[in-house]
Amino acid sequence: MPEPTLPRPRLPRRRVVTRLPAAPAAPARPVTPTPVPEPVTSPPAAAEPAPATAPVARRLWAWATRRGGGAGALGVEVLGRAGLVAYGVLHLLLAGLAARLLWGARGVRADQDAAIAVVAGIGPAGAALLGVAVVCLVAFAVWQIRAACWGFRWTGGGERFRKRVGAAAKAIAMLSVATLAFPPAVGPLRTPPPGPPPAPPQNGTRTLVTTMLGLPEGRLLVAAVSLVALVMAAAMVYTGVRATFLGDLHHGHLTPAWRRVAVACGSYGNLARAVLVGAVGLFFGAAAVTDDARRSGGLTQALRLIDHGPVGVVGIVLIAGGTAAYGVYCFIDAYARRA
Secondary structure, three states: OOOOOOOOOOOOOOOOOOOOOOOOOOOOOOOOOOOOOOOOOOOOOOOOOOOOOOHHHHHHHHHHOOOOHHHHHHHHHHHHHHHHHHHHHHHHHHHHHHHHHOOOOOOOOOOHHHHHHHOOOOOHHHHHHHHHHHHHHHHHHHHHHHHHHHHHOOOOOOHHHHHHHHHHEEEEEEHHHHHHHHHHHHHOOOOOOOOOOOOOOHHHHHHHHHHHOOOOHHHHHHHHHHHHHHHHHHHHHHHHHOOOOHHHEEEHHHOHHHHHHHHHHHHHHHHHHHHHHHHHHHHHHHHHOOOOOOHHHHHHHHHHHHHOOOOOHHHHHHHHHHHHHHHHHHHHHHHEEEE
């Protein structure tokens, strides 16, 4: 019997795909830009040359009006720092005049009027220096008025209030000195009146008190001035003892040695000024109580009172040294004061 034949399995056919080579791409034609005709313009007219000082003036104005921190404009800040220097020079002159009292010089005045007269006595150069000082003092007063209104943001509470009140007091002091220095500064520009020159007043404080007492309720006005002077003296004592003036300075601008000098001069100077201002306040208080302008007095009378007191010459030396120390502190303040 024959064996059965098994069917042969069908294998799948493999499809052969032949890939033809791609046709080469046709080269791109270069695009030639269409030339655009340039517009015909007439040659520019020759401009008039600007004056050489115009750019300099614009730069100076831009620099002066640039933001300068609490002072407002940078120009006000720079002039205000120069005003502090002038205030320091004033205290050095006051110290020199106070020292002259040690030798018993008669007719010597040791007040702001006498210090300004020393500078004015130089001649036209002195008048020019006083004119510059007036501008700088007014600039510092503007700086302090801004500080009294919006300044001292780095502190708060009672400290900010005290500093703002102190800034207002400094503005008043600067404006008063500028008022005293303005007449001799513009004196060479004015035509002198006919006749001999008028004699300078020997006691301007008593003349002022006499005028105030002649006003309605003048005694109350004089008493108010006395109270303000005594409060200022107390504030100077607090400032000198606690050295709160260091908060107005940039500590990074001072080396440790200069910081110690600032502490010594600022404390000593404020205490010496407190004695003088307190004595003036007592003089005004005596004039208000007695209704007698002869009981009043200024810095010269305060120094003479100290000279005739129990401390005598030692007191004058201490006050003169403290006044000079405050002048040195003004120089440090002008350099390192917060804007």
